Amino acid sequence: MLLCIAQLVLCTNLIHALRVLRTSSSQVPNFPEFVSVGVLNGLEILHCDSEIRRTEPKQEWMKRVTEDDPNFWYWTTRLCVDSVQTGKENIEKVKRRFNQTEGVHMWQWMFGCDWDDETDDITVYLQYAFDGEDFIYLNLSTESWVVVKPEALITKEKWVKSGAIQLAKQYIHKVCTVGLKNYVRYGEKTLKRTELPLVALLQKSSSAPVTCHATGFYPDTARLFWTKDGHEVLEDVDPGEILPNGDGTFQTSVSLDLSSVPSKDWDRHHCVFQLFGDKNKHVTRLDQSKIRTNGKNPPTSIITAVVVVGLIIIIIAAALFYLPLYRFLFLHLSHS
Structure with a gap:
């Protein structure tokens, strides 16, 4: 699509x-x-x-x-x-x-x-x-x-x-x-419906890239990207594939390497989700207090972990x- x-x-x-x-x-x-x-x-x-x-x-x-x-x-x-x-x-x-x-x-x-x-x-x-x-x-x-x-x-x-x-x-x-x-x-x-995602900020460790994870959206024609001061970040980003959840919706992610960015400047970054054809942008500010790490288990609604043959x-x-x-x-x- x-x-x-x-x-x-x-x-x-x-x-x-x-x-x-x-x-x-x-x-x-x-x-x-x-x-x-x-x-x-x-x-x-x-x-x-x-x-x-x-x-x-x-x-x-x-x-x-x-x-x-x-x-x-x-x-x-x-x-x-x-x-x-x-x-x-x-x-x-x-x-x-x-x-x-x-x-x-x-x-x-x-x-x-x-x-x-x-x-x-x-x-x-x-x-x-x-x-x-x-x-x-x-x-x-x-x-x-x-x-x-x-x-x-x-x-x-x-x-x-x-x-x-x-x-x-x-x-x-x-x-x-x-x-x-x-x-x-x-x-x-x-097929013509639209569903917006649940967005979460994830990080494996304090030195690892921050991953913006969006799940539960439809259709699969969407963009997920990082911005800084309102401008799209093109360097130090690692976009993921759009994958099915198995319930008719999709998930994707994009990681941002902030190793060279001072901690005080992190909140100048935002994760943006946008469905193609939709002028509205759904923005999540990079708030360090909202980042989920390995020590904070993300909710099951964020990480799809159902393993069945189908x-x-x-x-x-x-x-x-x-x-x-x-x-x-x-x-x-x-x-x-």
């Missing part, structure tokens, strides 16, 4: 982002061999894995999908079940090509599309990766497969012969041109979406 910023002027056109990430793994303890996660604007909407072997809605409003596609749960479940075996075969083939038949490995593919609800433009991503590194992807502009690793040449040759690009285009039309717009319509109330999968999927190396494709009728 990316909103544009040009010369510090906020733009309000909304990009709706759909990602379908599917992961086949080998020798990963306490983790399903196959996991499929559908995420819309940062919210998990669909889930299936090799243990439950069916596609399930993760948002109540996704149950409306049968209004437009009566067979949706049937074909997505069939796709998931078929992918369990297909993924297992693919990861074994790729492992042999890399001569890495032992140890933990992952074969991942991501299908994604971004829809601008003002211009109606749609951008599509189709990419595969092995062990966290790009393997092969589809360039829709030239309608050709682009090989990233030499080991993917065999895959490209097979897909060219089988006409996999045409199958991909059919899937794109079904999911992006039609499906994505329907999903946004079903969840309009949820949340782990969500966090893994979200992390993959945000890191450049982890852009992957799922093309359901293709084989490596």
